[in-house]
Amino acid sequence: xxxxxxxxxxxxxxxEGAMHAYKIEQEIKNRAMRDWTEISMSSVYKLLRKLExxxxxxxxxxxxxxxxxxxxxxxxxxxxxxxxxxxxxLVSEPERMLFRIDLATSHLDQLTKKEAAECLKKYxxxxxxxxxxxxxxxxxxxxxxxxKQVLALARRPQYLxxxxxxxxxxxxxxxx
Numbered sequence: 359x360x361x362x363x364x365x366x367x368x369x370x371x372x373x374e375g376a377m378h379a380y381k382i383e384q385e386i387k388n389r390a391m392r393d394w395t396e397i398s399m400s401s402v403y404k405l406l407r408k409l410e411x412x413x414x415x416x417x418x419x420x421x422x423x424x425x426x427x428x429x430x431x432x433x434x435x436x437x438x439x440x441x442x443x444x445x446x447x448l449v450s451e452p453e454r455m456l457f458r459i460d461l462a463t464s465h466l467d468q469l470t471k472k473e474a475a476e477c478l479k480k481y482x483x484x485x486x487x488x489x490x491x492x493x494x495x496x497x498x499x500x501x502x503x504x505x506k507q508v509l510a511l512a513r514r515p516q517y518l519x520x521x522x523x524x525x526x527x528x529x530x531x532x533x534x
Contacts, residue, residue: 359412361440366448367395368405369433369441372415376432378422379403389508390495394515406431414440466533474533482526489519 361369371377371385382402391397397405409415414437420430433441459481466474496512 359440361414361444363395364397364401364405365409365414366441366444367391367397368402368409369414369437370445372431372433373438373441376430378420378428378430379406380428382406382431388502389499389504389511394511409437413437463529471533475530478526478530478533482523482530485519485523485526489516489523492516492519
């Protein structure tokens with residue numbers, strides 16, 4: 359049985375320690391995981407049920423400090439094994455990247471030079487905004503003392519965006 363990317367994201371969070379569903383949701387939000395995983399808000403509970411059914415996680419009822427009963431999830435040894443297998447697979451091979459900009463670029467001759475220049479300028483502006491957001495995210499994560507691999511998730515997109523900014527600036531010069 360191979361686990362999905364969504365399941366990998368949840369197992370990865372639980373590898374850091376046992377958590378109840380609300381805490382998992384908070385971690386997903388705090389780490390901006392919806393920007394780099396396929397996990398959605400509505401899928402968390404469904405995935406938790408599936409992972410438990412597949413015996414990759416287990417749950418137990420615990421009473422919180424506020425005297426509230428909560429279902430707390432943790433990894434099983436099989437869950438740890440499957441997570442490790444998937445991580446090895448994901449980190450060993452780059453994936454094919456598909457970008458909408460490539461589709462547009464291949465047909466940019468359908469626009470006037472002025473339209474193309476305006477659109478590319480907007481694209482560049484949005485890339486700069488994204489870059490600023492990731493810089494802020496990295497700063498936030500650093501201040502919260504997150505692990506190095508979590509910080510790397512805020513830095514990696516910055517490098518990709520910088521590369522994209524270099525490309526769009528060069529392309530704008532070429533088509534002038």
